[in-house]
Amino acid sequence: MANTAEFRTCPDTGLKFHKPAETLMKLNAVAGIVFLLVGGVIGLLVLLTRWPAVHLLQADMFYMLLTAHGIDVLIFWIIFFEIAVLYFVSSTLLSSRLAGPRWAWLGFILMVVGSVMTNVAVFQGKSSVMMTSYVPMAAEPHFYLGLILFAVGALIGCFVFLGTLVIARAERTYGDGSIPLVTFGGLVACIIAIFTIASGAIILIPTFLWKIGYINYIDPLMYRVIWWGMGHSSQQINVSAHIAVWYAIAGVVFGAKPLSEKVSRMAFLLYILFLQLASAHHLLSDPGLSSEWKIFNTSYAMYLAVLASMIHGLTVPGAIEAAQRKRGFNKGLFEWLRKAPWGNPSFSGMFLSLIIFGFLGGITGVMMGTEQLNMIIHNTLYVPGHFHATVVGGTTLAFMALTYWLVPVLFRRDVVLPGLAKWQPYLFGFGMIGFTLFMMGAGTLGVPRRHWDISFSGALFQHQYPEVAYLMLGLMAISGLLAITGGALFVLQIVASVLFGRRRGESKGPVALIAEPVAPGVHGIGIGGISVPGTLVLALVFLVSFILYYFVNWKYLSQVWGLA
């Protein structure tokens, strides 16, 4: 058994923190937020360049910073934070000691060394290859080496998480039953992460060897196929992790329990079974891959994962609705939602994350993941519009929401300026909604992604994008500035709280930080035998928007040149 002196019980939540695990959670979360800050500042410069009215940077600087932006936020911020989440959902939620804290330290150090090394390579200026680094375009060797070291570190973190599950089970730290749903979501994220890192290793190690001269040729198409095994699956780690965070926040704020364990867990399982191959949807406009292969992978694989996300889209708000109704907010369709704590940034951030991820990120992802529709979207600004909705509006906002809760619980400090914290998720969320919508609008009009100058200065042939595309880009930039203000506010507030927030000490605070779990069962709530009618209405609104938008895109496609 673990030494009890190594544990601390949080007086506010009753959660038991293993001290070595707690230190590692803090370090990983802080490292993540540092990269969020770096990547966010770079994002501002990228934004100000793609705003045609400003066009801030020169081309070489723009491409260098765009490479850094993608890597720092999409990989480093998110994976550092996810490692913290994995340690929390295993060690803390299961009241278990962390497996091999020294290994966890090694993993953390490798991740820090790798992330710094890749940043050095990018900022030296000869590795402006974008995050995707498609061969035969080559970066400096330490660009790849940094990513490889980071991946090895993250892999160690995954195995520490799995080891912790084994220890918790063997030592019966959480009873005899199954692990909690939130931990289950973390396990799914971890399994996908292992697949992802393996794909990354299979392609990045040979690319590194190619760059230093041990291999003479890497097939460019093979590179794309395997790279996306990492590139897309890594986004699925984010989805699993942030959905686990949604369930966690529903539990923390409302004491919500899943409508049924079986459905929620099955939906998580679908991610493992079907997501990896779905990365084929990045290759739908590539030569040399057959339509059968494309359709099989994009539909069989991806749509079953889409099904999983649609299920969570019902069960997460459904769990909240059931909990609220059981607490007495049982009137009408939406009393439960109206009376939700909209001033609590953990809740508002989580709920906005759910809406943005579903309506903006999810629906548009399916458009791109349709073989033929991909042709009117591929590599336009629509693509970053989509993934900013999933990864920034979805994952990042969910992680921000969780962080507001972790500051008092994990760091034992009060959040400074709580009045501002109330507004932060709205500023960031609504900024992101505008940003992604206008970006996708510009993409629909053909504006390319990763492009320094859409007025084509110095080009032999000119193309004039319609005025409305410029309007979209201007609105995109203004909304983006709002979101960046929200992001800056978050970083400032969290850093200030962790350093200077009032210490909470070892006694219970006046405001409860975790809700009492509601009683199981859904008897006596809802309308006419439907236990969560409000959620069902929301889900149907979602479905109708999805169907309409899907066929609008087919209509667009049917008007372009014939292709066969």
Added chain:
Amino acid sequence: MSSLQPPVERIWWKEPIEGVELFWVAIALVWAIVMFVMMPYWHVYGKQNLSNEAYRTSPETFSNKVKAMVDQHTVRKETVREIPVVHPPEGSDVYLLARLWDWYPIIELEKDKTYRLHLSSMDWNHGFSLQPENINLQVVPGYEMVVKITPNKSGEFTIVCNEYCGIGHHAMTGKIYVK
């Protein structure tokens, strides 16, 4: 017990499923199947599909084919760089070459006639983005993609590169005229 704690029932997989959930899973599954069917349906009845025709090639082989076509079908030269404008016959093979940082040559087609367009890259990945139609295809070095195209509008179309290809990426444009 909330989502943060182990399930109340040890044997949770035997608990009944909420009716709302079953209903939603069923309609979401039906929708997924509809979306699946749309793709093969469009292959049969739709007019915008990618062919499955592609070949491995090399920069030398492909540029020789481009040269042969240019020698045979050039009708005039344009721009200060004297880029040939080719006007290939209906149904013929049209070769378009992508390289750092241009599309070669200029192509002149006729409306409502079909051509076999071959695309390949001499160096890095490029993106064929036909504007303002907004048709976007990946151009991968070492691979030759063949697409049958039937322009349904006349006018002047620009090919923009929309796969990042280095410092001159933004200036990589080409032309297709449709008469």
